[in-house]
Amino acid sequence: MCPEAMSTATKLAIENLWEEVRELSLGSTTYQIDHLTSPPTPLQFLRDYISPNKPCLISNSVNHWPALSRWSSTHYLKKTLSSSTVSVHLTPNGRADSLTPHRDNSSSLVFASAHVEKMPFPVALEMVSQSDTCSGKGSNCVAYLQEQNDCFRNEYFDLSQDCDDHIPWASEALGCLPEAVNLWIGNEFSVTSFHKDHYENLYAVISGEKHFVLLPPTDVHRMYIREYPSAQYHYSRDTGDFKLELKEPKRYVPWCSVDPYPSFEEKGRDMSRFPLYYKGPKPFEVTVKAGQVLYLPSMWFHHVSQRPDSRGLTVAVNYWYDMRFDIKYAYFNFLQSIKYSSRSDSPSHQQETLEQQEDDLDVISSVQNGAALEQLNDGEEEQFINRLPHPCDI
């Protein structure tokens, strides 16, 4: 078999995988996920969703949480957390942990982390409410209360009695308690770019709603994961300005290149740069409303946007459970290590920055060291490298 034909066969095999996982398991006629109107039994949840790595939306599972009524009062939140200091993520545009043009070279993208500051909760919440990306109107600063380090049981401890400590049917199914529980308070300006987490995720919306765009791990090549230089916003209270600085020493973060909601101007360029995203099956989409829980399986790529409640806030709590690093994970690493040669797909773009970055990075070479290229959990880019699979005990 000639090398060209082999390459074509591998491409077809990868594209066939995208279709087959949908036909067999996820559903190929709709882009919606299963919606359960009552919580599943642990066995059902394990058999029908965790084991096949399949997302679902669950209603009527957290109706008893006091948070659902109490947290609609901003006064209650401020009073309960009056003496708490919390971490606020600040960006000029609501896009923390996302790809942004670097000021020195607008055609070169960097992975931009938020400016993080600790402040009293009442002040922090005020900053979220005053967030605005339109500098004409004033602040040009978007605040997002989130810290994916188990913050709900630490910084927000005084609120934690308003939700269950864990999701009982999920804990029983997974055989362990959550590794981390995180609180998210933001508004429509904050968007989380495509990424995946090495956790089983139970995501409960308390107020407002969250919209998820989802792709299964089989579709990894469609995300165009590339390494980007790591940068961080620095915010000056005096000037109200952000500066985006490359981290020193220079280091790279592997991140998804695709934005599912490009601007009108970007879309044409993106369609030719990311043909696998645009020509493959449509992503799954789900809107999680207040009182609903999303099961977001480990290793699924997800992009999250939000719509606020009448106060202008979106509030959610998510439970991260340890995933099992089993045959599915080994298969994923194998798939990811197979290079889908995009060069021959879009020869006209060989000169683009993205393609040049591909030249610099030999994705396959990492396999030769026995370690597949890892994409990192958001907010965990430094720690994750050292995270080893570990057993999950209740």
Add this chain to the structure above:
Amino acid sequence: MCPEAMSTATKLAIENLWEEVRELSLGSTTYQIDHLTSPPTPLQFLRDYISPNKPCLISNSVNHWPALSRWSSTHYLKKTLSSSTVSVHLTPNGRADSLTPHRDNSSSLVFASAHVEKMPFPVALEMVSQSDTCSGKGSNCVAYLQEQNDCFRNEYFDLSQDCDDHIPWASEALGCLPEAVNLWIGNEFSVTSFHKDHYENLYAVISGEKHFVLLPPTDVHRMYIREYPSAQYHYSRDTGDFKLELKEPKRYVPWCSVDPYPSFEEKGRDMSRFPLYYKGPKPFEVTVKAGQVLYLPSMWFHHVSQRPDSRGLTVAVNYWYDMRFDIKYAYFNFLQSIKYSSRSDSPSHQQETLEQQEDDLDVISSVQNGAALEQLNDGEEEQFINRLPHPCDI
């Protein structure tokens, strides 16, 4: 990247997968499987074994079955089944559904099915007892009572009250009852060659013991699955001779080429023909004794040999449960469709029959039709083609 380097990277990725699934999940320091000394709960079984596609041996799970004591009496078996007609599989060497040289061309292997005859159970059991492969001693005919079509609930119905209808913790975990329950009565002459089944398998030994050599589905390239012409033994009672005839019209069965127990003469040749089998990780091995149950996960390659009880019989019952055709199955099909180019590994063997067969068969081409090459369940080679994944309901 040059085509040669790409091919090397793919090979390394496949070899890395073999190692990684062992390091993460199956165990890499021992070639034994988990041994549970009591039956697992349905949740444990689903979480720790079915979901990660990991085998285990379970003791003290079927101690209450009357079969364990009753079936040690040959008199009881003959009396209970005195009026039953059963299917007997006859071969000259105990190797049904296995690769055998064809009489017209000893260097060309065919897939040989047994001669199957129906006869009264007492006569059939007598044939098993008199089985012998040494023609000098007499019969040169090995009989094996087995028919993988739910025979325990049909031909052997009168024995079926001696075992449970199903394995309760497995049925609850899988959410369904067995699709088929099969009885196996044979002796040390009968060997089942490497193959895989599209079922979750609970395999209970009643008398004697069975020895399994196991490879996970990730190791599919190490099995050298090739298509072989289908042939069938025809036995003449008059002459006591077997004739092996190619089936008409000619058709091919994909089957594993590797024999884990080659003769001394064959071993050197096999090591150079099947380098991936010999250079990869050692297979898992387990001996299942009377009263024990093996969980043999779907899609695992298994080779089975047996040691008889004091009467000269090995008796077992296995429960086939529908497997879920989910992301693991899609990943498997993807993996199998990636051609591991063995040509460059062993250029000196390009002229061998096996390699010539590879030239004839473009394994990759089947992917282009959206259908990965399937290996068949034993005894199901004709039916399986039409077996579609279907939901599993209790």
